[in-house]
Amino acid sequence: MEAIYKGFSDRVRSHLIKVNFYNEKPAFKDAKRLRNVRFCEATKEAILHPVLLDKESIICPGALHAFGWASNSKVSDQLLACCYDKRNIQEDLLKSMLSDAPHFTKPFKYIGLNTDTQPDIIISYLMPEEVMSLIKIYHDNQGKSLEVSLCSTMSVCGGIAVRTYLDEKISFSFGCSDSRKYAEIGRDRLAVGIPKRLFSTFVT
DSSP states (O other): OOOHHHHHHHHHHEEEEEEEEEOOOOOOOSOOOOSSSSSHHHHHTTTTOEEEEEEGGOOOHHHHTTTTTTSSSSOOOHHHHHTTOOSSSSSSHHHHHHHSOOOOOSOSEEEEOSSSSSSSSEEEEEEEHHHHHHHHHHHHHHHSSSOOOOSSSSSTTIIIHHHHHHHHHHHEEOHHHHHHHSSSOTTTEEEEEEEEEGGHHHHH
């Protein structure tokens, strides 16, 4: 795990957040259980110390939907109302957009951030030049262009964490208004997710 962390650190100058999805509660004594946070906000906290999240940790309707922790897999009225207040689009278009956003249909019970196990994915908030370097390495290694799908809602929880895990592909996001505010993503940064399957591409 340290080799992976060092390998990425040699490539980028930004903080890395190692993300694990657990079906059972891990026995970490040093991981801090957070309450009343957004997932994107928790990634900022994880830079300081390991973090453990569960359904009760999250207050953001978008993250609850993305991680399959909402009351059902459909778009909730709470999520619709929350997004409708921020978006000047028709309700049916908003509902379609949210339904299409990446989410777990079989949710995990816990999410670890920077915990002491091999990560399932890595998230980082990178400068464009760092992203350029990663894409160049990917292109040279894979011999093909990198296809990108962008979403402006649930951008870090769904568009990065869930999409990267489910698709096992590199994901990018320019964030949303909440993630830029609560995760304190700088105006010169974008979010990147890298799956376990591609770790060796950037480490070796």
